[in-house]
Amino acid sequence: MRLTRFLTILALGSVFALAFAGCTKSNNKDSASPSSSSAPPASEQSSASPSADEAAAKLEKLGLDSNFKFKETRKITVEIYDRGNTGGSKPEDNVYTKYIKDGMLRDHNVEVTFVPVPRWTEGEVLNNLLAAGQAPDISVTYSYPTIQTYANMGGITDLAPFVDEYKDLLPNLWGYLTDSNINWDRDPSTGKLWALEARLNVLNRINTFVREDWLKKLDLQAPTSLQEFESMLKAFKDNASTLLGKDADKIIPFSTSFDVGWRTDHLTTSFVPDNITDKDIYVNGFDDRKLLYPNYKEGIRTLNKWYNEGLVWKDFPLYPAGDKTEDNLIKTGFVGAFIHNWDYPYRDGEDGITANLHKLVGPDANYIAVEPFPNDAGVYRKFLSAPVDRKLFFPSTNKEPLASMFYLDWISKLENRVYLQFGEEGKTHEKMPDGSFKTIAATDEYIMNSPANIDYTITSNGIDTGNPDLTAKSLANGYAGVDARLIEIANKITTNGGRVGQNAKAGEIKSEEGQGEALSKKRDAFLDQAVVASVDKFDAAYDAGMKDYLNSGGQAIIDERKAAWEKLYGSETMLK
Known part of the structure; x- marks a missing residue:
């Protein structure tokens, strides 16, 4: 049965290939006149289609039977x-x-x-x-x-x-x-x-999460602007005793990790101008944390300000990838807000954040996704993969x-x-x-x-x-022990205002060879240093780290990508 299908596919593929070749010739400005047919004679078309013997011979040569199963393991x-x-x-x-x-x-x-x-x-x-x-x-x-x-x-x-x-x-x-x-x-x-x-x-990527029960306890609305988000964090800190009682000293208004670029994405990219071009995105987009996008530094400056005001987890740079310390602090109920993968607090069932909060704090202790970071055009822009x-x-x-x-x-x-x-x-x-x-x-x-x-x-x-409808319903059903309302909100917000990445098809960028991991480590290290620096030393820390990043290969990649774009697209700045 599969052999028959195989033969049919091969035969149709040959017919389509011949038809496509004919169409290509007829659309060519230098093609022959309409009276001279570009298609081969019927006899040639017939011989071009593989016979049963030829298809069987191909399978035999590959060591396969008619069901595409190897004869030898x-x-x-x-x-x-x-x-x-x-x-x-x-x-x-x-x-x-x-x-x-x-x-x-x-x-x-x-x-x-x-x-x-x-x-x-x-x-x-x-x-x-x-x-x-x-x-x-x-x-x-x-x-x-x-x-x-x-x-x-x-x-x-x-x-x-x-x-x-x-x-x-x-x-x-x-x-x-x-x-x-x-x-x-x-x-x-x-x-x-x-x-x-x-x-x-x-394309769901990142979300900003806030303790919904803390908002209710302090009679706060979900923040919709940077200023409202900052005021909320200050309210969490100032009302730690109300929120955590005897554990007030353990409060963490905002948490992040050593991977600042990923874990503060919605904040940092909100500072990127909305009119950024496809060219800029391609030339500077080799760092997937958007480090090189224009005005990114101001997002990190905001985080530095919060850190120095005691609003950010002070130990965030100390724990490497895979460490569970931050997750445990969130599960225990000490963290007011964080940015992470779009559904992070709803994962892992009984071992997850939501289940642990319900056990340790109460059934109303939930994280809800919010949109607090509009860009310069007032758009809640998400740079999506x-x-x-x-x-x-x-x-x-x-x-x-x-x-x-x-x-x-x-x-x-x-x-x-x-x-x-x-x-x-x-x-x-x-x-x-x-x-x-x-x-x-x-x-x-x-x-x-x-x-x-x-x-x-x-x-x-x-x-x-x-089936798209069943997929959407299954997605909402897919988190045991989590209110479907929270999933629906998170699913809607994470792609709202999204700008989907495109393929510039520029080919190999030789200067990127061997640089991915090394540059990522440099990025993570200097961003951490910039966040924890005193406010008056932020610029020095950030600029020194960026200079080292660029001198270590980043600038060479930028230059080669810029040249590759201009070779393909000239002065165009947007992909069509």
Whole structure:
């Protein structure tokens, strides 16, 4: 049956290719007159279509049967993030990995082994694995410069020949990611394709959260401006005894982390002029924390002012990625406001922030998303990601590219994605009368180590049922023990006024090679130093840090990106 479908696809593909070639010629200014047909004779068209024997021969050459299953077992390794979740399962060995392993063996005769990589140090660990020639056959990262660095050293496989040659064997991958995500990173001059971009189903990114019960207790309205937000923080501090009683000295009006760029995004980007051009966004956008956007410094200056007024958690720079100290302070009820991932306080069921607040403080202790930071045009602008996510690549040590491609195809199939996102009915979800999914907090082997198992659905980030209405309903149902009202508010605010990222298609920027992790560390360090500096020393701390950042490679990237843009678009400043 699959062989028949394969033949049909190949035949149709040939017909469409010929038709497209004909259309291209007829639209050419130098084409022949209408009387001279650009299409080949019928006999040539017939011979161009693959025969059953030719298709069977292709499968035979690839070692496949008619169901795209290898005749001899192949083995691949796949990277999986280890988030170190308390109460979670081993990320490389659990119910969900068994589902994938069993499915790949059944459908393609491919044996899968998962290789755990610590989530919070994944860049460093992956660098070490690549340098040692030990990276998993299918590797995952958020850092494209890491991939580009090793590609230039011959350490990454060019995926272009495989996605093109095997397209007819990968209907789920092509159907789900589409040409846009598959070819997002294809170099326009060389045609090289070092990575595929996973699909970001939901552009939800960041939200600003405030303790709703504290607002009510102090008879405050949700803040809608920077001044109102600052006044609210001061009210929290001034009324600590009312809010926390004997624990008044532990109050933290506003919390952030060492990663100031991510964790104060709504504040800092509200200082960016609304008329920023696509050119500026591309030239300065290699730092995903928006560090180089115009006027960003003033957002950090505001945070510095708050810190010196005792409104910001004084110990925020001390704890590295993955540390749970801040989360525990939030769960205990000491934190009034923070900025984080769009649904952060609603995650993790019984182990999450909301559940712990309800247990330790009371059922009304909730965080609610607010919009307090309009920009110079009065818009609550959100700089949203392009619809791309993690980058999927094969190191050059991958000896099974087709088996690896089948893995990406299998993980992109709707029924497999839905199972991995929602788990087992009766264990992790229940089916609602309208067909949507409602999450049940799992307490056993069905616990998911990441939201909606995104660490396993590596071609997909965000819930997707295949039906937009059911997806929206399932999203609202997806947080056990959390009032759906809070999810709906957060979901609406996080993309309100959004500006979605675009693909400038400028190709490789050589000066970015090897710089991603190093520049990110410099950025985090100097922003932390600038925030905790005394007010009179803020400019010196910030400017010195920025100078070092630019001299360490940042300026070279800016210059090369500017030249690449102008080569492609001339004096244009906006993408069409």
